[in-house]
Amino acid sequence: MITLLTDIADKILEHSRESYPHECCGLLAGKSAGDGAEKVVSEVHRMTNTNHERAGDRFEIDPRELLKAEKAMKLRGLDILGFYHSHPDHPARPSDFDRQRGWPEYSYIIVAVKGGVETEMTCWTFNSFDEPFRQEDIVAEG
């Protein structure tokens, strides 16, 4: 289960709509308990989509930007719990490419954005390198 505190869900949806028709991406920071089974996201940070050629159907995060953000989070006692990205005019389900490039333990929030307006948000995770994605329940506390 992943809990999104305060305005976290709104921030993710806003970023997804703003970036339409391109994919946006960002990181989820907070704390986790129970071996990662319970995650609480208290901050999100927008990341640059560095896949400029295919920004319409792919995203890539600059590792240097990620490292910098991670170090800043750590100083505040927060950990990177996962990432979010949008699927412009495509369902909020992970693609084969998402799974290929995914890492275990992280949560991946996917936002489908239809026509730049209507949105649907889901979350996915897997525990070890040989497992498929499974859906994670999202609780939005706002």
Next chain:
Amino acid sequence: MAVKVRIPTPLRKLTGGKEEVYVQGGSVTAVLDDLERNYPGIKERICEGDGKLRRFVNLYVNDEDIRFKENMNTQIKDSDELSIVPAIAGGFF
């Protein structure tokens, strides 16, 4: 003295949940070998069979990408920090 290695969440199962570990070594290769001695199974997540860095993993010595230095031969001093940073990507197609 030792080198601090920062472990990303997806690899922490291999370090017993530790976010940071301390190992010995004067180069990236030596540090990764000592990391593997202490936490078996971790090196294959970072390197290919021939010892080269995996394509979707980045290693930073302090704030420098080893690909822009001497790669696996990059020198490391005590008090340096080696960060393992997964390459994050995806998309609907």
